[in-house]
Amino acid sequence: MAGGKLSSWRDRDGDWIESGLHSFFGGYDHVHKLLEDVGISHHVLWQPHTLTWAFPPGFSNRWDSTDPVFEEFHFVDLPAPLNGVGAVLKGKYVFNTVEKLLFAKGTLPVLLGDHEYAERQDDISYSTWHRARGMSEHMLRAFFAPMSLALNFTSIDQISAEAMLRVMAYFASSKNASRAGFLDGPPSERFVKPIVEHIGARGQQVHLSAGAAELIFEGDRVAGVKTLDGREYRAEATILAVPVHNAARLLPAEMLRDPLVHGVGKLTSSPIINAHLWFDRPVSRFTNLIFAPGTILPVHADLGQASAGYEWPGKSFIEVCVAPADDLIKQDDETVIGRVLDDLHKLYPLASRENLVKAKLVRIPRSVYRASPGAERLRPGARTPVRNLFLAGCYTNHRFPASLEGAVRSARVAVDLALEQVGVRT
């Protein structure tokens, strides 16, 4: 199936299932250029420039509310990073003034775009860095914990500080970088199919169901790939654009000792579950991305209400990234759905079992590379020890998190190198 981690398909009832809930951010320059080139920019449904946090009752000891609390951080009309700092400073419910000031002070080097500073923090976890910068424990659990899970499906104690700081730097890089949008329908229809057609219209072919079994080596170069069903594709240059664990299988063991690509064999991946819940009525009042600390729903969205393209008009169809999924992924569907529903119900009282029409899970045991301490340094570039073989994928090092933007950036670099290798100028 085309689309990889951005694929979607219909279930037996004809409802849409996706590999993952995907939001597109305003600063995804390479993705937006691709959307424009293909003529599909209009498929991004931009949401208000607000980041919304949903706190279940009793999650914080700062208030004794028995209701959930929703904090909307509205980005203010100032240049970045002041618009984001302003959004946090203006927050009403969750952080006190001292915490807000410590936040502004603690994150300053990153918000000012000091990338080298961020790179020096790869050996420690985000929580260690946060505490060392004197920011509050409450802010760590309430604000950064769901962000870390949304970013890499990895907890603040296990994620590299550099990975988190890069995201903050990205959010601070331009005024709209943090504005989220969704596709106006399932990605297979709105994103993947148009791209495959665009390629076809230029006389090129996309062959699906052509899993690469091995690389064909001839002397010191790669002459192409052999597929699982025995077909051979020959090429002057080859780009290996598969997830890191599959790249590790396809590259010969001796090549994985080379410093250029040794990280391919060492990087691990985060598990994730994408849960889909259809309700018989609207249960939430938000169409934006929601971050929810203290739950197993760190990031979720009501796509039914956000877009008619999900064919659940006027009712809630909520997609949830269930994380951390390291243990949950081993549990049966009923258990996981029960836990998801319990947490959703705490945030949206109407999200109850009585109002639930159905629920489905997609499990991905090895999704994006796990950005644990030290992992950033292991991310390979596009070059390999073989001059006509290149790597692409969101795990490669393009100074961006594992994301759609990272995947497109990496492809751009690999394609340029491959064209240069075969003597084509772009």
Ligand SMILES: Cc1cc2nc3c(=O)[nH]c(=O)nc-3n(C[C@H](O)[C@H](O)[C@H](O)COP(=O)(O)OP(=O)(O)OC[C@H]3O[C@@H](n4cnc5c(N)ncnc54)[C@H](O)[C@@H]3O)c2cc1C
């Ligand atoms: C649940 C979830 C939610 C996410 N949410 C967001 C989000 O909101 N925003 C965002 O920017 N990013 C998000 N991401 C991350 C984003 O999906 C990925 O970073 C991106 O899609 C990775 O693209 P890729 O091309 O590197 O890898 P993939 O999308 O995994 O593509 C690799 C392709 O290689 C194919 N392949 C594998 N092995 C072989 C083989 N041997 N031969 C041939 N082909 C092979 C696979 O079938 C696949 O099509 C999310 C990911 C998940 C899992």
